[in-house]
Amino acid sequence: xxxGFYIKMALTNIRKNARLYLPQMLTGAGLTAMFYxxxxxxxxxxxxxxxxxxxxxxxxxxxxxxxxxxxxxxxLYTNSFLMKQRKREFGLYTVLxxxxxxxxxxxxxxxxxxxxxxxxxxxxxxxxxxxLCALLIxxxxxxxxxxxxxxxxxTSIIPTLLFFLLVYLAAFILNRxxxxxxxxxxxxxxxxxxxxxxxxxWVLLVIGLxxxxxxxxLAVTTESPLLAINLFFLAALLVILGTYCLFVxxxxxxxxxxxxxxxxxxxxxxxxxxxxxxxxMKQNAMGLASISILATMVLVMISTTVSMYxxxxxxxxxxxxxxxYISAGYExxxxxxxxxxxxxxxxxxxQAAEASNLEISGEFQEIYxxxxxxxxxxxxxxxDRTENISEIVECFFVTADEYxxxxxxxxxxxxxxIAIFSSDTGSHVFSAxxxxxxxxxxxxxxxxxxxxPINMTAYSMxxxxxIVVSDEDTFTEILNLQKKDYGNAASDTSHHLVLDFADxxxxxxxxxxxxxxxxxxxxxxxxxxxxxxxxxxxxxxxLWDTMDYLYGMYGTLLxxxxxxxxxxxxxxxxxxxxxxxxxxxxDRERFQIMQKVGMSSDEVRGTIRSQILLVFFLxxxxxxxxxxxxxxxxxxxxxxxxxxxQMLFFWCTVAxxxxxxxxxxxxxSMTARVYYRIVE
Amino acid sequence: xxxxxxxxxxxxxxTRFGGNQVQALxxxxxxxxxxxxxxxxxxxxxxxxxxxxxxAALDQPxxxxxxxDGQSLSGISEKELAAFRRKNLGFVFQEFxxxxxxxxxxxxxxxxxxxxxxxxxxxxxxxxxxxxLGIASLLNKxxxxxxxxxxxxxxxxxxxxxxxRLILADEPTGALDSRSTDDLLQVFQNINSMGQTILMVxxxxxAASHANRVLFIKDGEVFHQIYRGGCTNEQMYQKIAxxxxxxxxxxxxx
Numbered sequence: 025x026x027x028g029f030y031i032k033m034a035l036t037n038i039r040k041n042a043r044l045y046l047p048q049m050l051t052g053a054g055l056t057a058m059f060y061x062x063x064x065x066x067x068x069x070x071x072x073x074x075x076x077x078x079x080x081x082x083x084x085x086x087x088x089x090x091x092x093x094x095x096x097x098x099x100l101y102t103n104s105f106l107m108k109q110r111k112r113e114f115g116l117y118t119v120l121x122x123x124x125x126x127x128x129x130x131x132x133x134x135x136x137x138x139x140x141x142x143x144x145x146x147x148x149x150x151x152x153x154x155x156l157c158a159l160l161i162x163x164x165x166x167x168x169x170x171x172x173x174x175x176x177x178x179t180s181i182i183p184t185l186l187f188f189l190l191v192y193l194a195a196f197i198l199n200r201x202x203x204x205x206x207x208x209x210x211x212x213x214x215x216x217x218x219x220x221x222x223x224x225x226w227v228l229l230v231i232g233l234x235x236x237x238x239x240x241x242l243a244v245t246t247e248s249p250l251l252a253i254n255l256f257f258l259a260a261l262l263v264i265l266g267t268y269c270l271f272v273x274x275x276x277x278x279x280x281x282x283x284x285x286x287x288x289x290x291x292x293x294x295x296x297x298x299x300x301x302x303x304x305m306k307q308n309a310m311g312l313a314s315i316s317i318l319a320t321m322v323l324v325m326i327s328t329t330v331s332m333y334x335x336x337x338x339x340x341x342x343x344x345x346x347x348x349y350i351s352a353g354y355e356x357x358x359x360x361x362x363x364x365x366x367x368x369x370x371x372x373x374x375q376a377a378e379a380s381n382l383e384i385s386g387e388f389q390e391i392y393x394x395x396x397x398x399x400x401x402x403x404x405x406x407x408d409r410t411e412n413i414s415e416i417v418e419c420f421f422v423t424a425d426e427y428x429x430x431x432x433x434x435x436x437x438x439x440x441x442i443a444i445f446s447s448d449t450g451s452h453v454f455s456a457x458x459x460x461x462x463x464x465x466x467x468x469x470x471x472x473x474x475x476x477p478i479n480m481t482a483y484s485m486x487x488x489x490x491i492v493v494s495d496e497d498t499f500t501e502i503l504n505l506q507k508k509d510y511g512n513a514a515s516d517t518s519h520h521l522v523l524d525f526a527d528x529x530x531x532x533x534x535x536x537x538x539x540x541x542x543x544x545x546x547x548x549x550x551x552x553x554x555x556x557x558x559x560x561x562x563x564x565x566x567l568w569d570t571m572d573y574l575y576g577m578y579g580t581l582l583x584x585x586x587x588x589x590x591x592x593x594x595x596x597x598x599x600x601x602x603x604x605x606x607x608x609x610x611d612r613e614r615f616q617i618m619q620k621v622g623m624s625s626d627e628v629r630g631t632i633r634s635q636i637l638l639v640f641f642l643x644x645x646x647x648x649x650x651x652x653x654x655x656x657x658x659x660x661x662x663x664x665x666x667x668x669x670q671m672l673f674f675w676c677t678v679a680x681x682x683x684x685x686x687x688x689x690x691x692x693s694m695t696a697r698v699y700y701r702i703v704e
Numbered sequence: 705x706x707x708x709x710x711x712x713x714x715x716x717x718x719t720r721f722g723g724n725q726v727q728a729l730x731x732x733x734x735x736x737x738x739x740x741x742x743x744x745x746x747x748x749x750x751x752x753x754x755x756x757x758x759x760a761a762l763d764q765p766x767x768x769x770x771x772x773d774g775q776s777l778s779g780i781s782e783k784e785l786a787a788f789r790r791k792n793l794g795f796v797f798q799e800f801x802x803x804x805x806x807x808x809x810x811x812x813x814x815x816x817x818x819x820x821x822x823x824x825x826x827x828x829x830x831x832x833x834x835x836x837l838g839i840a841s842l843l844n845k846x847x848x849x850x851x852x853x854x855x856x857x858x859x860x861x862x863x864x865x866x867x868x869r870l871i872l873a874d875e876p877t878g879a880l881d882s883r884s885t886d887d888l889l890q891v892f893q894n895i896n897s898m899g900q901t902i903l904m905v906x907x908x909x910x911a912a913s914h915a916n917r918v919l920f921i922k923d924g925e926v927f928h929q930i931y932r933g934g935c936t937n938e939q940m941y942q943k944i945a946x947x948x949x950x951x952x953x954x955x956x957x958x
Contacts, residue, residue, distance in 0.1 A: 617801045622790030
């Protein structure tokens with residue numbers, strides 16, 4: 025028999041089985057396209073050079089690996105499903121006189137044609153969509169689009185083709201082995217062996233309830249953000265374990281309970297749904313639990329990345345009450361780092377600003393030191409690591425003179441009096457007259473401050489005190505006390521020149537030029553110093569550096585989050601679609617019997633609808649519940665990433681859930697339509 | 705009292721492609737009286753199944769009428785038809801048609817549940833029926849755990865629990881061994897003797913020999929019918945066999 029015969033046969037088969045083949049090919053194409061896009065993004069150097077684009081080559085390969093793993097799983101899954109549905113047909117071929125190698129050849133051409141269609145279609149789709157994605161990335165990174173043409177990259181097409189060909193080849197080999205083992209007689213006889221009604225596994229049920237309860241408890245009750253980091257992983261594991269256990273055995277326990285309540289159970293719709301689900305749960309519990317977990321992960325991923333990205337502005341405002349913090353030093357024969365006086369730096373900065381046409385609107389010198397302080401013992405600097413983290417506060421000390429210089433407000437303090445600002449809104453709020461013991465000395469709080477000029481947000485995971493002491497002596501006394509306690513780990517006084525610029529937007533445009541300008545200023549200052557050996561260093565902490573960093577990092581993560589969400593939706597849709605189809609073929613018989621016994625087709629439709637709805641939306645509901653419980657903990661984690669706007673995160677979560685639900689509903693209605701067509 | 709009246713029933717199938725017409729029933733008329741046990745015999749392709757589907761309101765005749773208790777089946781909406789089927793007809797099929805996901809109890813109760821019967825009423829009706837059919841001990845088992853004969857008795861229980869006006873049986877002994885066949889035919893005779901009207905379609909002479917009256921269908925028409933009179937089952941068997949021989953060797957009805 026000629027090759028043409030097999031190709032023709034394979035083509036007919038693909039067309040005849042479009043209900044099975046089409047979703048598989050579409051998914052294959054979609055996955056190939058995404059893989060291609062991610063590979064290209066990690067290699068496209070034009071994008072890496074734009075501001076914030078430097079995160080692409082580090083983050084995108086991670087995404088590629090995730091997509092690769094998911095793709096392999098999905099392709100093999102859909103393949104095994106296809107084979108299961110078509111085994112009978114292949115059995116019939118052998119009965120009709122085709123040898124197994126002939127069947128193998130038909131299968132080969134079917135696989136080859138569908139796989140080539142999917143892969144080349146996918147690459148083409150990828151090339152078309154790449155431009156869109158690149159534009160989206162530029163938009164997310166807030167840079168002007170640099171891409172005016174289609175980018176076709178052979179270096180990413182080849183690995184994409186190779187990877188997917190390999191995956192499909194693996195799938196074909198698995199199929200070929202199945203064909204070799206095919207026993208036609210067995211296949212032609214439909215073996216309808218009933219399954220035992222599942223039993224409730226009480227141990228699992230208890231484990232499930234306990235671990236879910238414990239996970240939820242941790243998520244709701246953890247107060248301190250630092251503890252949240254440690255406990256989040258544990259809580260997530262507990263919830264995952266609990267979800268699996270409860271789906272596997274809790275669902276059966278619930279259904280059995282319903283079944284035993286006769287007045288509920290003996291109702292047309294309930295009876296059919298409950299007993300149908302009871303059987304279905306056994307095969308589906310793991311799948312539904314996995315979908316719930318994946319859906320939760322996607323929701324966490326997308327809502328956090330979206331809100332982190334959307335919260336960048338707010339984060340910057342909170343983290344940078346002032347625009348620009350700088351200190352600099354140089355190397356001498358005797359010292360590794362000799363500070364350049366802040367007054368000299370100020371002169372250099374003014375020159376640089378003038379050269380870049382910028383106006384400095386505010387300027388002061390920040391001199392303070394900060395250290396951790398154990399609130400429980402109230403007078404000990406050294407903190408025991410086993411101590412409850414919520415008792416630790418970070419203290420920022422400044423003298424009254426500096427405070428006045430920074431804020432232009434005067435605090436009058438006698439010796440051993442302090443003015444204090446506390447970020448704690450709970451039990452540790454100071455008011456005038458309260459005392460604070462540091463070392464041997466007890467200080468009286470003369471004034472409670474409502475704000476503090478030093479930026480404390482870097483320590484947002486613990487509470488902070490801003491403390492104004494009366495004079496230089498007290499300041500030094502506390503500093504030395506701290507040095508004694510901490511030894512090598514003690515912190516020193518920090519000196520910064522703090523600048524504010526009049527026009528932040530103008531600065532954003534000329535920032536790089538400005539940096540070059542003052543760097544060369546400092547360079548020539550250092551060169552002019554007689555004791556300099558030539559080495560120097562500047563430490564700059566600026567609104568604009570952080571803005572680039574945050575938009576680059578969070579923007580790249582956001583993009584990856586979007587892509588992975590899309591892949592996950594593909595996966596869920598496909599799994600549910602194939603599940604429903606295979607169940608449709610099983611259910612057809614049942615519903616035919618029921619119609620013979622006297623069920624109208626309206627009732628059949630109603631029953632089917634409620635069953636599919638439950639199977640479909642249970643995972644979504646569970647994911648929403650998990651998300652709601654995880655919310656407080658996630659808020660705390662985001663706080664560490666400097667996002668403290670709870671409402672923003674709340675709305676991002678709600679919006680993600682909403683969009684997710686809408687897409688889910690679309691998948692549902694498409695699947696339901698196919699299912700009805702099979703059953704009726 | 706006439707329970708079922710079939711008037712000049714005609715059914716023509718048009719094949720989906722090409723428009724070839726196949727006449728399944730050309731002109732069938734007969735009636736069934738209250739309490740009768742009627743068997744309809746005929747070879748494969750004689751139109752038996754078509755007739756039964758029309759009687760069960762699962763299919764519509766091309767022309768002619770079916771009256772159950774004087775009520776016509778045509779012109780009722782699909783939804784009412786389902787309710788009608790549930791209330792007035794009981795079905796026993798060759799392949800049992802039990803649902804694997806239901807216990808024997810739930811399979812029997814299914815038609816009652818579908819017509820929203822109260823739980824206490826269901827319990828009340830269930831016991832006598834399962835006692836009579838000897839399946840009371842099987843109630844909590846599942847269809848795949850019991851034998852073919854037991855399955856068919858379960859199907860009978862499901863058919864009679866609604867106290868239907870008429871039981872329609874389609875080759876009820878087709879999938880049973882000879883012992884189970886005897887048991888089942890005994891069951892049919894018993895429930896008939898208690899006043900239940902039964903219409904059975906079969907091509908088993910043995911099954912038909914238990915009926916009070918046998919109708920023969922050939923080429924879409926009622927060809928002949930015989931009454932039991934005072935015959936025993938064995939005599940009835942002989943009579944049916946003779947008729948079948950005449951049918952097969954080409955005795956034209958003129």
